[in-house]
Amino acid sequence: xxxxxxxxxxxxxxxxxxxxxxxxxxxxxxxxxxxxxxxxxxxxxxxxxxxxxxxxxxxxxxxxxxxxxxxxxxxxxxxxxxxxxxxxxxxxxxxxxxxxxxxxxxxxxxxxxxxxxxxxxxxxxxxxxxxxxxxxxxxxxxxxxxxxxxxxxxxxxxxxxxxxxxxxxxxxxxxxxxxxxxxxxxxxxxxxxxxxxxxxxxxxxxxxxxxxxxxxxxxxxxxxxxxxxxxxxxxxxxxxxxxxxxxxxxxxxxxxxxxxxxxxxxxxxxxxxxxxxxxxxxxxxxxxxxxxxxxxx
Amino acid sequence: xxxxxxxxxxxxxxxxxxxxxxxxxxxxxxxxxxxxxxxxxxxxxxxxxxxxxxxxxxxxxxxxxxxxxxxxxxxxxxxxxxxxxxxxxxxxxxxxxxxxxxxxxxxxxxxxxxxxxxxxxxxxxxxxxxxxxxxxxxxxxxxxxxxxxxxxxxxxxxxxxxxxxxxxxxxxxxxxxxxxxxxxxxxxxxxxxxxxxxxxxxxxxxxxxxxxxxxxxxxxxxxxxxxxxxxxxxxxxxxxxxxxxxxxxxxxxxxxxxxxxxxxxxxxxxxxxxxxxxxxxxxxxxxxxxxxxxxxxxxxxxxxxxxxxxxxxxxxxxxxxxxxxxxxxxxxxxx
Numbered sequence: 001x002x003x004x005x006x007x008x009x010x011x012x013x014x015x016x017x018x019x020x021x022x023x024x025x026x027x028x029x030x031x032x033x034x035x036x037x038x039x040x041x042x043x044x045x046x047x048x049x050x051x052x053x054x055x056x057x058x059x060x061x062x063x064x065x066x067x068x069x070x071x072x073x074x075x076x077x078x079x080x081x082x083x084x085x086x087x088x089x090x091x092x093x094x095x096x097x098x099x100x101x102x103x104x105x106x107x108x109x110x111x112x113x114x115x116x117x118x119x120x121x122x123x124x125x126x127x128x129x130x131x132x133x134x135x136x137x138x139x140x141x142x143x144x145x146x147x148x149x150x151x152x153x154x155x156x157x158x159x160x161x162x163x164x165x166x167x168x169x170x171x172x173x174x175x176x177x178x179x180x181x182x183x184x185x186x187x188x189x190x191x192x193x194x195x196x197x198x199x200x201x202x203x204x205x206x207x208x209x210x211x212x213x214x215x216x217x218x219x220x221x222x223x224x225x226x227x228x229x230x231x232x233x234x235x236x237x238x239x240x241x242x243x244x245x246x247x248x249x250x251x252x253x254x255x256x257x258x259x260x261x262x263x264x265x266x267x268x269x270x271x272x273x274x275x276x277x278x279x280x281x282x283x284x285x286x287x288x289x290x291x292x293x294x295x296x297x
Numbered sequence: 298x299x300x301x302x303x304x305x306x307x308x309x310x311x312x313x314x315x316x317x318x319x320x321x322x323x324x325x326x327x328x329x330x331x332x333x334x335x336x337x338x339x340x341x342x343x344x345x346x347x348x349x350x351x352x353x354x355x356x357x358x359x360x361x362x363x364x365x366x367x368x369x370x371x372x373x374x375x376x377x378x379x380x381x382x383x384x385x386x387x388x389x390x391x392x393x394x395x396x397x398x399x400x401x402x403x404x405x406x407x408x409x410x411x412x413x414x415x416x417x418x419x420x421x422x423x424x425x426x427x428x429x430x431x432x433x434x435x436x437x438x439x440x441x442x443x444x445x446x447x448x449x450x451x452x453x454x455x456x457x458x459x460x461x462x463x464x465x466x467x468x469x470x471x472x473x474x475x476x477x478x479x480x481x482x483x484x485x486x487x488x489x490x491x492x493x494x495x496x497x498x499x500x501x502x503x504x505x506x507x508x509x510x511x512x513x514x515x516x517x518x519x520x521x522x523x524x525x526x527x528x529x530x531x532x533x534x535x536x537x538x539x540x541x542x543x544x545x546x547x548x549x550x551x552x553x554x555x556x557x558x559x560x561x562x563x564x565x566x567x568x569x570x571x572x573x574x575x576x577x578x579x580x581x582x583x584x585x586x587x588x589x590x591x592x593x594x595x596x597x598x599x600x601x602x603x604x605x606x607x608x609x610x611x612x613x614x615x616x617x618x619x620x621x622x623x624x625x626x627x628x629x630x631x632x
Binding site: 185186187189190191192193194195196197205209210 | 365380387388390391394395397398399403404405406407408416417420421464467472
């Protein structure tokens with residue numbers, strides 16, 4: 001009896017390959033690039049916290065206003081008040097880091113609750129959740145942020161909170177889709193039949209074992225988005241206010257001098273935004289293809 | 298055979314089709330299970346046969362409270378489980394278990410076999426420590442003839458037969474007394490089917506289990522079951538001793554079903570097919586959109602055609618009548 005079973009081939013060729021072998025080379029490159037950016041962000045965060053800055057970010061050198069990269073003593077040049085760009089770029093990370101994490105936490109928590117209610121319990125919850133998410137979705141996000149900033153104060157935490165809430169419908173949709181897909185499979189039903197409590201099925205069997213890579217991907221993509229949206233808001237003048245630097249308001253200040261031929265003080269922070277956001281997006285994308293498998297084309 | 302461990306009386310499950318704003322215009326009730334009654338005795342296997350979509354699996358799920366019946370009673374060991382809430386029923390879940398038809402999906406694809414088994418062992422025995430859980434896992438694996446090293450595998454790394462045996466081991470891990478086996482041999486080839494069936498029979502002897510064995514495979518049914526219930530479109534048309542039902546079917550449907558086992562097609566079925574072809578009528582299934590009265594098998598029934606479509610069959614729904622000791626049939630004109 002057992003002998004017969006052993007002669008069968010049990011392992012598909014696909015699962016014999018390690019995760020690196022079966023991933024597209026391009027995706028690995030994405031992830032590596034993303035991780036490098038992530039490490040740079042973490043380094044910058046540590047530098048900002050412990051004050052290991054290459055230059056005093058507040059010190060003004062009026063004779064060196066709007067200097068380009070490579071100016072003596074200023075690796076990335078200076079801004080319109082002659083302040084060194086590099087330490088200000090680094091300092092910004094401190095302003096982004098915790099609020100960004102908060103944004104992700106709010107989005108995943110709120111979206112997770114909505115997603116679980118509508119995906120696992122369905123029916124009436126689904127209708128209510130759909131109404132709520134539709135209301136959130138139909139309100140222009142930037143206007144809502146402006147409203148909140150106007151009503152309270154232009155604080156990055158308020159902005160990230162609004163971002164988190166407005167991003168919850170997306171996360172909820174994704175989690176709902178995943179859960180209702182898994183709910184169709186009998187392993188959920190058999191877990192219920194075995195007497196495993198609902199909470200354990202949702203959090204352990206569905207979220208932990210089947211959605212964790214997915215949530216990590218969402219968090220990575222969200223981090224990039226947070227930076228992008230805060231920059232847009234700061235550029236409009238509603239984000240982080242002077243004298244606290246943010247990439248958005250640095251671009252905005254530099255932009256005033258673009259027409260006079262002073263390119264660098266605006267493009268350097270803009271490039272910081274681009275490379276960082278790209279890093280997070282590529283990391284999310286690469287991880288997605290690596291862990292979840294590429295969709296068959 | 299002992300006393301009835303499970304008594305099902307007049308069990309009904311009606312699905313309502315048509316959702317949304319305009320649903321009141323086209324709402325349609327589909328009686329997937331419509332007044333099913335049977336008993337399962339201790340240490341006994343009751344086979345439930347019937348074609349796809351006749352409500353076999355739904356019946357099994359109702360017994361496990363995976364869906365709530367529309368009406369009827371399910372009495373397990375003297376306790377009616379229908380009015381119980383899920384929370385009240387949870388401690389009883391260890392007694393009633395199900396082997397699921399879909400062997401891939403019954404196991405969480407991202408969990409290792411050891412995790413899957415260990416979890417269910419711990420759920421109903423919270424006081425067990427890790428070494429006792431491992432010992433129990435080895436015991437279960439031995440029961441179902443699996444090697445110990447399979448514990449670290451993922452379900453996708455196992456063959457169909459191995460997955461099925463893991464499924465059975467998991468079912469056994471909670472010490473059930475009654476098991477609903479929903480097509481336990483589906484998607485397995487014949488030799489593996491035999492292994493699984495032998496395993497199930499052995500376990501029944503060892504552990505004193507009772508089975509509700511759901512299948513459409515009549516050969517297996519005859520091998521395993523002590524008694525057989527034949528279902529057609531949500532109703533039981535014939536129930537009785539497995540050998541008697543197989544050898545002397547009283548319901549025309551049962552007769553056609555069993556004659557399909559032999560190479561030669563049933564003469565009766567052939568006749569009704571020819572008759573229908575001549576009359577231009579399709580080999581038709583009962584239409585639920587019409588008013589539900591009369592025998593549901595009538596549109597396909599050779600006896601109905603032979604007797605010139607008698608009134609009784611179209612007007613009155615036949616009930617299960619005792620025709621020999623314990624052999625019941627629901628037909629106005631039993632064979």
